[in-house]
Amino acid sequence: MKKEPNYLGDRLSLNVLANSIENAKACYEAAGGHILLGVLSKDYDTDEVAIEDMQQYIKVTDNALSIGLGAGDPNQSQMVSRLAGELQPQHVNQVFTGVGTSRGKLAQDQTIVNGLVSPTGKVGYVNIATGPLSSKGASVDVPIEVAITLLKDMGGSSIKYFPMKGLSHKEEYKAVAKACAENDFLLEPTGGIDLENFEEIVEIALSAGVKKVIPHVYSSIIDSNSGNTRPEDVSKLYAIMEKLVEKYKNQ
Known part of the structure; x- marks a missing residue:
């Protein structure tokens, strides 16, 4: 059985991309363990290669x-x-x-599984047509409450709201x-x-009571030369996280 996630007691957990095992370890330490290290399935040609490599990330x-x-690729x-x-x-x-399939493969309810929905331009509505076939057709806009209910039915844990384009859809x-x-x-903004x-x-999100x-922070904190997520930027984000958690700790 997998071990309990180390951030279960926290209001916040940062999600960044790891460019290498060394980069993952450095970012993990910079955030005091309150972080998730994204490794993209799209970067691997086969399941076997991905599993072997990802096991190393798990260890460190x-x-x-x-x-x-990989950029939300359905x-x-x-x-x-x-x-x-x-x-x-x-x-x-x-x-x-894809949420139901992932939960079924996991065969447990501890792992967080998000479901990607997209902005629609209409307050209160999200586009749920983000799958391999559905994303090729017209947007399917439903009330956000309906999307959450459907995700819960499938064993989902969270809304991944993407692409936000920063505060463009505030x-x-x-x-x-x-x-x-x-x-x-x-x-998950x-x-x-x-x-x-x-x-x-x-x-x-915190002030609303989530x-x-x-939060997923990707390209803005990646060094363009090395491709690594900058641990020093992770530290800056972690400091903001600590401040916000303290502010909303009694909510």
Whole structure:
């Protein structure tokens, strides 16, 4: 049985991309363990190679592995589910229609499995057509409360709200946060988050009463030369996290 996630008692857990095992370890230490290290399934040609490599990430980060799709690529959905079943990570990224398969492969309810939904331009509504086939057609816009209910039916843990484009969809995001809080669901804001807007984006969710927030911060903190996520930026984000958790600790 997989060990209990080390952030269960926390309101916040940062999610960043790990470019190597060494980079993952450095980022894990920079965040005091309150972090999930994203490793993308899309970067591997076969399940076997991915499993062998991801097992090394598990060893050096106390299983803080987050299996990723790769820019929300719906064609990676099945591979992510297969890897999740074998590796039993702390966190799994999925398109909306892949959540049930991942939960079934995991065969336990401890791992966090998110379901990707996208902004629609309409406050209170999200697009759930993010799967391999559904994403090729028209947007399927449903009330955020309906999306949460459907994800719960499939064994999902959280809403992955992507692509946010920073604060471009601020009012929509506020409505998503409110719905997650009211329906006892986790929230994972993703896309265009950087050192400048991180605090406001996280605070919107915490102030709404979301029980756990997992912000994904990707390209903005990646060194363009090495491809590594910068541990010093992780430390800066972690300091903001500590401040916000203290502010909302009694909520």
